[in-house]
Each structure stands twice: as structure tokens, then as C-alpha cells.
Amino acid sequence: MNHICVGDKGEQSAALYLRKLGYKIIAANYRASTGEIDIIARDKEYLVFVEVKTRRSLACGSPAEAVNVKKQQKIIKTALCYLNQHKLTDHDCRFDILEIYLLPGAIKYNHIINAFGS
Amino acid sequence: MFAQTYGSTTLGLDGVLITVEVDIAKGIPGLDIVGLPDTAVRESRERVRAAIKNSGFEFPARRITVNLAPADIKKDSPGLDLPIAIGILAASGHVDPLQCRSQVFAGELSLQGRLRGITGIVAMAANCRSYGLSNMIVAPDNAQEALLADLTVYAPASLSDIVAHLSGVKLLEPVAAQLAVSSSLDTALDFADVQGQLVAKRAIEIAAAGFHNVLMVGPPGSGKTMLAKRIPSILPAMTSQEALEVTKIYSVAGLLKNNTGLVSDRPFRSPHHTVSTAGMIGGGTIPRPGEATLSHNGVLFLDELPEFPRAVLEVLRQPLEDGEVTISRVHASLSFPAKLMLIAALNPCPCGFSSDPSRECSCTASDIRRYQKRISGPLLDRIDITIHVPRLEYSDLVKTAPQESSSDIRQRVEAARLIQQQRLKQFGLYANAQMQHKQIKKLCRLAPDAVSLLKQAFTKLNLSARGFDRVIKVAQTVADLSGSTQIEAGHIAEAIQYRNEFQVISRK
Numbered sequence: 001m002n003h004i005c006v007g008d009k010g011e012q013s014a015a016l017y018l019r020k021l022g023y024k025i026i027a028a029n030y031r032a033s034t035g036e037i038d039i040i041a042r043d044k045e046y047l048v049f050v051e052v053k054t055r056r057s058l059a060c061g062s063p064a065e066a067v068n069v070k071k072q073q074k075i076i077k078t079a080l081c082y083l084n085q086h087k088l089t090d091h092d093c094r095f096d097i098l099e100i101y102l103l104p105g106a107i108k109y110n111h112i113i114n115a116f117g118s
Numbered sequence: 119m120f121a122q123t124y125g126s127t128t129l130g131l132d133g134v135l136i137t138v139e140v141d142i143a144k145g146i147p148g149l150d151i152v153g154l155p156d157t158a159v160r161e162s163r164e165r166v167r168a169a170i171k172n173s174g175f176e177f178p179a180r181r182i183t184v185n186l187a188p189a190d191i192k193k194d195s196p197g198l199d200l201p202i203a204i205g206i207l208a209a210s211g212h213v214d215p216l217q218c219r220s221q222v223f224a225g226e227l228s229l230q231g232r233l234r235g236i237t238g239i240v241a242m243a244a245n246c247r248s249y250g251l252s253n254m255i256v257a258p259d260n261a262q263e264a265l266l267a268d269l270t271v272y273a274p275a276s277l278s279d280i281v282a283h284l285s286g287v288k289l290l291e292p293v294a295a296q297l298a299v300s301s302s303l304d305t306a307l308d309f310a311d312v313q314g315q316l317v318a319k320r321a322i323e324i325a326a327a328g329f330h331n332v333l334m335v336g337p338p339g340s341g342k343t344m345l346a347k348r349i350p351s352i353l354p355a356m357t358s359q360e361a362l363e364v365t366k367i368y369s370v371a372g373l374l375k376n377n378t379g380l381v382s383d384r385p386f387r388s389p390h391h392t393v394s395t396a397g398m399i400g401g402g403t404i405p406r407p408g409e410a411t412l413s414h415n416g417v418l419f420l421d422e423l424p425e426f427p428r429a430v431l432e433v434l435r436q437p438l439e440d441g442e443v444t445i446s447r448v449h450a451s452l453s454f455p456a457k458l459m460l461i462a463a464l465n466p467c468p469c470g471f472s473s474d475p476s477r478e479c480s481c482t483a484s485d486i487r488r489y490q491k492r493i494s495g496p497l498l499d500r501i502d503i504t505i506h507v508p509r510l511e512y513s514d515l516v517k518t519a520p521q522e523s524s525s526d527i528r529q530r531v532e533a534a535r536l537i538q539q540q541r542l543k544q545f546g547l548y549a550n551a552q553m554q555h556k557q558i559k560k561l562c563r564l565a566p567d568a569v570s571l572l573k574q575a576f577t578k579l580n581l582s583a584r585g586f587d588r589v590i591k592v593a594q595t596v597a598d599l600s601g602s603t604q605i606e607a608g609h610i611a612e613a614i615q616y617r618n619e620f621q622v623i624s625r626k
Contacts, residue, residue, distance in 0.1 A: 114179040117147030
């Protein structure tokens with residue numbers, strides 16, 4: 001299983017996990033010139049931009065650590081593109097990080113709500 | 119949603135009331151602080167976020183804008199953490215916004231949500247009072263300071279306590295003023311420890327009574343430092359107004375310790391001779407008080423005077439003359455009070471023994487001249503009393519006879535000061551050293567034989583006009599100490615002894 005497969009598997013299970021929480025998935029892998037957002041979902045009044053990070057081991061540090069300031073800015077810019085495109089700029093929104101650990105025989109989730117902002 | 123509350127910062131020695139406005143809007147979540155915050159305030163973002171979260175409240179995932187008004191003053195107090203946090207909690211509905219409009223908040227937040235003390239609370243509290251705000255919420259460490267301004271003070275331990283208080287769940291008790299700790303003047307350094315040096319002690323008594331500046335000259339180890347350190351113990355106790363001034367300065371400088379209220383002891387500052395000019399009179403982009411201001415209403419002791427850089431000594435001329443320091447920088451021009459008693463100590467020559475009859479001096483005449491030239495004439499001109507402190511004789515050193523204690527001397531000094539205050543009240547002065555030529559002419563009454571002695575001295579000793587005034591000022595203090603209503607010849611004679619004739623010192 002290469003790293004792209006790992007990522008895809010992670011994002012699939014992330015969508016399942018969020019649906020179970022009652023989120024409504026609006027878009028997956030939204031692309032703009034500034035970057036990509038893994039999942040856009042609706043949680044009650046919030047529009048949630050979710051960055052999914054999948055790991056098979058902790059050898060490279062925790063998944064959320066990989067979402068550094070630079071990556072955050074990229075996600076925020078992309079989110080602004082989305083909001084502008086859909087005329088949603090005056091809407092409550094939030095940025096979450098969903099860590100996924102693909103362990104042998106089990107999948108663990110760590111959902112960081114409101115992980116970052118501008 | 120919008121909320122408004124009050125915080126405070128300091129500018130020089132004055133408090134500035136800051137209106138903290140918080141708006142929470144929809145959009146990309148974030149926290150922006152606008153209104154000229156400096157680094158300490160900008161960093162409060164992270165402290166406030168953590169403190170709110172760790173106090174059990176949800177940090178709103180919204181676009182938060184904090185505005186600090188007035189916008190043209192640089193805000194450098196970490197004490198703005200608390201009003202910002204309260205503003206956010208009010209705007210997000212955890213606290214009733216109306217509840218926090220009538221009080222001032224000042225405290226730094228720990229990540230855990232506990233309140234930490236900050237500097238400058240005395241000045242901030244006095245300023246709140248003038249705006250008619252009567253409630254102040256501060257950290258427990260600052261409670262006694264805030265009480266000095268006659269406010270209702272609450273000192274909760276943590277952010278959640280404040281929320282409980284403001285929402286009426288669990289009201290806090292206003293802090294009660296601690297009874298002032300008895301003045302430690304009597305237990306500290308005492309003149310009873312100093313054997314011998316009766317002449318020097320007498321001169322210091324006169325200096326303390328008239329708030330005269332003193333220059334002590336003597337070989338190393340003769341007790342100059344020992345004498346200087348005991349001067350605050352014979353100065354009259356501070357009036358409540360003076361004590362408040364000193365407390366304000368120490369509060370801004372962050373030198374108040376252990377939640378003390380009013381500072382009751384007169385300051386004694388003894389900066390090392392490597393001090394910079396900014397350290398001496400104050401400085402910085404936003405000026406902060408220096409040693410001269412920290413010794414306001416007290417003693418500034420400069421040991422080894424010639425070792426101080428010339429520039430540092432020259433900047434003392436303004437405070438010695440006007441009793442205040444004005445510092446101008448790009449951001450602000452501020453005045454700090456600096457009514458101080460300057461006590462300087464030096465050796466007569468580089469080796470220190472040229473005035474010692476029993477020990478050979480190893481300095482050449484040019485060495486001595488160069489050494490003494492390091493101190494400028496204008497500075498010496500502002501020193502009223504010069505004392506020679508000789509090396510102690512063996513017989514003095516081993517004497518066990520009880521010496522006069524500081525409290526006895528202080529009684530005489532206080533009596534003399536009272537006479538001066540009554541005489542000088544009309545000019546807004548309180549000590550003879552502050553008299554100008556005009557006041558000397560008007561107030562100092564000389565006996566006929568004193569006039570003739572003064573005339574003789576003026577011609578014989580080549581006194582300058584300023585030197586002449588100085589002799590009369592010191593003589594007036596001697597007269598006040600002896601309770602005499604006019605200056606007698608004896609008082610003039612004693613004052614002439616203390617006149618500042620620096621070159622004489624090196625002569626054997």
C-alpha cells in the first residue's frame with residue numbers, strides 16, 4: 001500500500017466518520033488554484049473545512065503536526081475561494097483537522113475541532 | 119455581537135484608561151487585536167485563548183476583533199489580557215455585557231486562567247478614580263496597591279471566579295485594606311552602629327534636616343558608605359502624599375514586592391558606577407523611570423563618584439536643580455519627579471590616602487588633578503555640604519560607649535524640618551536646600567555679628583555668589599536645628615566649615 005492509497009483510504013473512512021457524527025458532506029477534494037481541501041461538510045450552522053491526515057505509524061510525528069502555518073494559510077485561502085464562489089462569505093465557518101491512524105486491524109480517529117484560524 | 123469593557127495601561131507615571139471593544143462576527147475564525155498593541159499585548163492572543171479554554175469556556179470559532187481605544191497610545195501592559203478575555207466572554211454570551219461596563223479590569227492571565235500581578239497598578243487605579251469608575255478587578259498580588267486609590271477592589275484568583283461574580287452566581291467580597299505594616303525605619307540600619315566620626319555625623323544631621331546634598335571625602339575604609347546607608351533612618355517620615363508618589367513610581371517600575379500597599383520607607387538607591395545615562399535619569403522608547411526618579415523623596419548615593427562616566431553625572435544637573443526629569447523620545451515626552459538628596463562619596467586621590475596624615479600617598483600631583491577633574495564644577499556647585507571622613511583611630515574603633523541612635527537624631531531633624539516647612543510653605547517648598555536667592559533674601563534673618571563674619575568670609579575665601587547663598591542656606595539649617603529664630607555668627611562659622619572647597623582636600 002503506497003502513500004496515495006493510504007491517503008485515499010484515510011479520506012474515505014473520514015467521510016464515514018463525519019457522517020456518523022451527523023455532518024453533511026458537501027464536497028470532497030475541492031480544488032482551487034491555491035490548493036485543495038479534503039472535505040467540506042456542514043455541522044449545524046457551521047461550514048466545516050476538514051483537513052484529513054492519515055498515518056500508519058507515529059514515526060514521522062503526529063499527523064496534526066504536519067499541518068503547519070504554511071499549510072494552514074493555504075487551506076484558509078482555498079476556503080475563501082470556495083466561500084466566494086458560493087457567495088457564502090458571511091457564513092459561520094470552522095477549520096478542523098481529522099487525524100486518522102491506520103493500525104493493523106483497527107482505525108483510530110482524533111478529531112480536532114476549530115484547530116486553527118486566520 | 120459586541121461588548122465593551124475597560125482596561126488600563128501606563129504612560130510614564132500616569133495611568134491611561136483603555137476602552138476595550140470586542141466584536142464577534144461570522145467569517146473565517148481568528149482573533150485580531152488592533153489599536154497599537156505592542157508585543158506583550160499582541161502575544162496576549164495566545165494567553166487569552168488558552169485561559170478561556172482552560173477555564174471551562176468555549177473559545178468562539180468566529181471572527182473576533184478586539185479594538186483598544188484611544189488608538190494613538192502604544193499599549194504595553196500585559197494587564198490588558200484580562201479585559202480582552204472578559205470582553206470576549208461578554209461578546210460570546212458567557213457574561214452579561216452590561217455587567218462589565220462599569221468596572222476596570224487589570225491583570226495578566228496564565229494559560230491556566232489564573233490572574234497574575236502587573237506593574238503600575240497604583241497609577242492605573244488613581245486614573246480610574248478620576249474617570250468616576252469605582253470598581254476595579256485586579257490580581258490578588260495587586261489588591262493592596264489598587265486600594266490606595268480608594269476604589270472598591272475585587273481580587274479573584276482566576277478568570278472563572280470573575281465570570282461567576284459578574285453573572286451573580288458567586289459574588290466576590292471586596293478586598294479589605296491591610297493595616298499598614300509598622301515602619302521598619304527603627305529596625306533597619308542605625309547610626310548607633312557607627313563608632314566615632316562625630317563631625318561627619320553632625321554634618322549629616324544638618325544635611326538631613328535641610329535636605330542638602332552631601333559630598334563625603336575620605337580614604338578607603340573610613341566609613342563613608344556606612345554613614346550614607348544610614349541617612350534614610352534619620353530623615354523625617356514621609357507624608358502620605360510623599361509616600362503615595364513613591365509608591366506610584368515603584369509600582370510602575372515593578373519594584374513593589376509582596377503585595378505591599380504604601381511604601382513607608384524613604385528610598386535609598388545606590389547605583390553601580392557602570393550605570394548608563396538612561397539608567398540614571400530614565401529612558402527607553404517609551405520612557406521609564408531611572409535611578410534619579412527611584413530616589414524621589416529619598417537618597418541617591420553615588421559611591422566612588424569619579425568612577426561614574428561624566429555624561430551620567432552631567433544629566434543629574436537638571437533633576438538637582440528642578441526636582442524633576444524631562445525625557446523626550448519619539449513616542450512621548452514625559453516628566454518624572456526627582457526631588458532627591460544626593461550623597462556622593464569619593465577618595466581624595468586615586469590611591470585614597472592623600473588626606474591621611476599617617477599614611478604616604480603614592481599619587482603624583484598630576485594624578486590627583488586628573489582624578490579630581492573627572493567631576494565637573496557645575497555638579498559640585500549643587501552640593502551644599504562637603505564632609506571629610508578621616509580614617510578612624512584605634513581608640514575610636516574599640517570604644518564600646520553607646521552612640522546616639524537614629525531615632526534620637528531623627529527627632530531633632532523632624533523638629534528642624536517643621537520650622538522650615540512653616541517658613542517655606544508660602545513658596546511651596548519644604549526644606550532649606552530648595553531655597554533660591556530670592557527666598558534667601560526674604561526669609562533668612564542674620565544677626566549683626568553674623569553679617570560681619572559673612573562679609574569677612576566672603577572677601578577672605580573668595581566666595582562666589584552661589585557659594586555665598588549656599589553658606590547662608592546651610593547656616594539657616596544649623597539655626598533651625600538649634601531652634602534659633604535668626605542666624606547667629608556661630609551658625610555661619612559652622613556652615614563655612616562645610617563649604618565645598620574641593621581643591622583643599624588634597625592638601626595635607
